[in-house]
Amino acid sequence: MSKNKTKPTLKIIPLGGLHEIGKNTCIFEFDDEILLLDAGIAFPTEAMHGVNIVLPDMTYLRENRHKIKGAIATHGHEDHIGGIAYHLKQFDIPVIYGPRLALALLAGKLEEAGVSNRTKLKTVMPREVVRVGKSFSIEFIRNTHSIADSFTLAVTTPIGTVIFTGDFKVDHTPVDGEKFDLYKLAEYGEKGVLCLLSDSTNAEVPGFTPSERSVYPNLDRVIGQTPGRLMVTTFASSVHRVNMILELAAKHGRFVSVVGRSMLNVIAHARNLGYIKCRDDLFKPIHEASKLPDEKVLILCTGSQGETLAAMSRISRGDHRQIQIKKGDTVVFSANPIPGNTISVVNVIDELMKLGANVIYGRRQGLHVSGHGCQEDHKLMLALTRPKFFMPVHGEHRMLVQHSKIAQSMGIRASNMVIVDNGDVVELTQDSIRIADRVTSGLDLVDSSRTGMVRDRVLKERQQLAEDGVVTVATAIDWDGKLTSHPEVHIRGVVATMEPVRLKNKIVEDIEKVLTSRWKEFVS
C-alpha cells in the first residue's frame, strides 16, 4: 500500500454503486474527516435466496466511525437513501443534509427502524451552502431527475472543488418548473473544477434523454380516450409522472384511488411539500371507487416492475383483496422494465390480458422516459463543468467505460480519469488522480426478517439445498452395532427415479448392511 504523504489528498472511496445499478454509497475523506455521499440499497438477484435487501459491506465506515462528520442525501430514491436506516444501527451520523422530499421520506424510515435519535436531519434549499467538518463545504445545485427535489453537489475541499452530479438528466421543461441550475455548474466550471463524479446509467445510449413532459400528450390521449375503468402503474417515486397522471385524471373527470403503500407514502409527502398539486376530493378510497361508474375511476398503483408482492402483480394473479379485473378494464404500464425484471413484467401483462384486460405497455407507446441523462446530456455536463479529472460513477463497468470514452472525446486525457470498483481508494491531489489502495467491500444481504444477515456461506448452502434437496436419517444404534429401532428417513426436495417409499426402504437396508459389515471399524 502506497501513500501520497507529500501532498494534501482527498480520498474518494465508493462502497457501492459501481458495477451494478443500486446501493450508491460514496465516501469523501480528507484529513481524518469523512463525508458520506448517499447510502442506498439494491434489490437481490434471483440467486440470492431468501434475501430481501442488498447493502454494501460497511466494514470500512464501521471501523472509521469516529471520522464521520456528516452525510448528504442527493435525492429521495431508495438506491440513494435506503441504506441509512440500516447503517445507523451500526454507527451514528452527526448530521444528514438533503432536500426536503428526500429527508421527509428518510425520516419515516428512521422512525420505523427506531434510529431517529442516531442522527439529525437538516433540509437544505437550492444554492444553500453547508459546512461539514473542517474540510468540506457543500453547495446544493438544483438538478432535474425522475423524482422531484434532486440535487447535484459542489463539494469544495482544501484542494479544490469536486462536482458530484447525483442522478440527473438535463430536462429543460421540467414538470414542476424547477429548472436545472446550469448557471451554477457553469460558474464552478469557470472558476475551475478539480474533478467530476458523474452518473453513468445511460452512458451507452446516444442522444438526449427526452423531457419528462414528452410523456404528457401520450398519457393525455390514453387517459382521455379510454372507455371503462383505468388502472395505471408507475414507479411510486416518479413524482413528476404521478403528478401528470393526477392532473390528467382531474382533467378527464376520473376520481383516483391510490393503491400500494409506497405510492400512498410518496404522494402524501410530495403533496405536503407542494411537489404535487391537486384537490383533496380528487381521491376516493378504493371501496368507494367501486360504487362509481367505471369511466369515472382511475386506480393508480404500484407493481410496474412485476414485483411479486406489489398491487399490480396481486391483481394479475387474482389475489388482490379489493380489486378484480373485469372485461373492459384498461391497464397502463407507464414504466419500462429494468433489466432483470423483464420476465416478471411480461408475465404480469399476460395474466392481466388473460383476465380480459386491455393492456397498454411497451416502449413504442411513449408512456415512459428515463430519469437519467444519455450521451448528449453527459457531454453538456462535461462542457459546463470542464473538470481537470474525471471519475464516472453510478453504473455497471461497461457504462463507466463508455462514459470515460465520452469524456475523452471532449479532450480529457485518459490518464486524468479512473474507472473504479467498489472498495477502491481513489487518491485525488491538485495534479493527480489514481487508484492507490483498496478497503473491504462487498455485499451485506439482509434477509426477509429485515434483521438477520445472509452470509456467503449460508447462501452457498441454500443454493446447494435448492439444487439437490436434503435427506436426513435418524437411527438409534446399540453398543453392539444393532439397530434398536427402525430408522426415520426424511426426504425433501430430492429427485429420485424410484418411489419415495421404496427409496426409504433402500436407505434403511443400506444402513443395516453397513452396520453389519463395518461396525467393528467404527468402535475399534
Add this chain to the structure above:
Amino acid sequence: MSKNKTKPTLKIIPLGGLHEIGKNTCIFEFDDEILLLDAGIAFPTEAMHGVNIVLPDMTYLRENRHKIKGAIATHGHEDHIGGIAYHLKQFDIPVIYGPRLALALLAGKLEEAGVSNRTKLKTVMPREVVRVGKSFSIEFIRNTHSIADSFTLAVTTPIGTVIFTGDFKVDHTPVDGEKFDLYKLAEYGEKGVLCLLSDSTNAEVPGFTPSERSVYPNLDRVIGQTPGRLMVTTFASSVHRVNMILELAAKHGRFVSVVGRSMLNVIAHARNLGYIKCRDDLFKPIHEASKLPDEKVLILCTGSQGETLAAMSRISRGDHRQIQIKKGDTVVFSANPIPGNTISVVNVIDELMKLGANVIYGRRQGLHVSGHGCQEDHKLMLALTRPKFFMPVHGEHRMLVQHSKIAQSMGIRASNMVIVDNGDVVELTQDSIRIADRVTSGLDLVDSSRTGMVRDRVLKERQQLAEDGVVTVATAIDWDGKLTSHPEVHIRGVVATMEPVRLKNKIVEDIEKVLTSRWKEFVS
C-alpha cells in the same frame, strides 16, 4: 365436454409453445390418427432449481400412443426437435419426416440417448409431399429462418388444408440463396386454405425483419478492421451467421478456431450438407492458433447468451482451460440477449472488459437480426395464404393477441380465430373453429442427471429449503424421557441472529426443557 360428432373435425392440440418461448409441440388428430408437429424443449427459469431442461407434459400422447402415425420436424432448432429423444423413451413414433439438417442433428441426439431404434428418420426435400396415415398429406415448403433448411408445412386433411408456418421470416436475400417459396404459399392461398397456424414471436414489433444479409457489412467492418486477436460469439444454430463469419475470416486472412461442443456439431453437419462452404484449412485447433500471430486468429465460440457453462462465460471468468483474455483482444457479440438472459450477458461483457478486452455488443452495432418475422412479414404471410380461420402460435399470450389483431386488420373476423393455451383442444371443421376441450398439459422438468424428473412438490420443497435453510436435530431419548446423549444439531442455510454455537446450545436447552415438562403427554 362437448363434441362435434356431426361433422368431420380436425383436432389441433398444442402441448407446448404457447405462453412461453420454447418447447413447441403440436398435435393434429383426425379419425383416431395423430400427426405430431415438432417436439421441442425449453430452458428452465431461475426459480426451477436443479432443472436442466423443460419438456411439455406428454400424458396425452403417452395415453394415445397407439394413434401416433408419424411426426414432422420443421427445422433443427432445439425448441422444435429437442424433446424427441426424451419422448421416444415413452412411446415409439413410426416415422419422422424433416429437412436434412434437422434430421442430421436429431440423429445424433437419438443415438446419444440410445433410442435410434424407436423411430425412422426420413429426410424430405422442398416441394416433396408425404402421406402420414390415411388422413394427412404434407407438402414441405422452403422458408427462410435463422437456421438453414427450414420448412413451412401445408397439411392437407379430409376437411381442407392447414398451413403450419413453422418459424419464419421473409428474407428476400437469404445468405444461402435458398429463397422462401412464396409461390407455393400463394398457390395454396388461391386454392383455399382452411386455417393458418403462424409463428407469433415478433408480432409486437412493427415493420419487416431485416434480411440476415444486412449483418454482413457490419461484420465485414468489424472483422476487417480489428487489430489483434478476435473472438466472435453467436448462436451455434445460426448457420447463416456462422457461414458469414467463416467467409469473412477467410477474406481477411484469419484462421478460425471453433470452441464449444454445439458450435462444432452444427458446423460439421452444415458443412456436410453444403449449407456452409469453406476450405478445410481455414480451421485451426485452438492449441495451434495460440502459435499464430494475434491478427491471424478468429475464435468462434458458444456462450452468446451468457450460459454459465458455455465457452464465452468460462473465458470471462478466467476459467477456460485453453483461452485467456489478454489486453488488445476484441470480443464480438453477434447476438442479442433473449429476455431473461440480459443480466447474465451483461455480466459476461463486464468481466471481459475488466480483463482488458474490447467488447463490441448491443443492438446499435447491427451485428444481429432476428430469425422471426415482424408485423409486415405476418401481413405478407396472411395475404399470400388468405386463410378462412386463423390460430396464432409460437409466442407468449400478448404476442398471440397482437398477432390476432394483425389478422383482424386484414379482414379475418375475430370469431374465425382462437387464442389458445397449451392443452387446449381446438376443433376445426370446414365452417367453424372453437376451443372445445382441454387435455392434461403442464411442464415436465428434467433434472441435471437428465433422467430424473423434478416434480412440483420437489420444486416447492427446494424453494422452501432455499428460502429458509434446514435444521436437523438427532437425539436419543430413554424410556423415562431423559436424553441418553447430547443431541446432534446441524444447521444449513439458516440465517441466525446469534452465533451457530450459541444457537445449537439454545436448541439443546429447549429440547431438554420440553422433555422435562411434556414427556408424560407423549407417553401417556
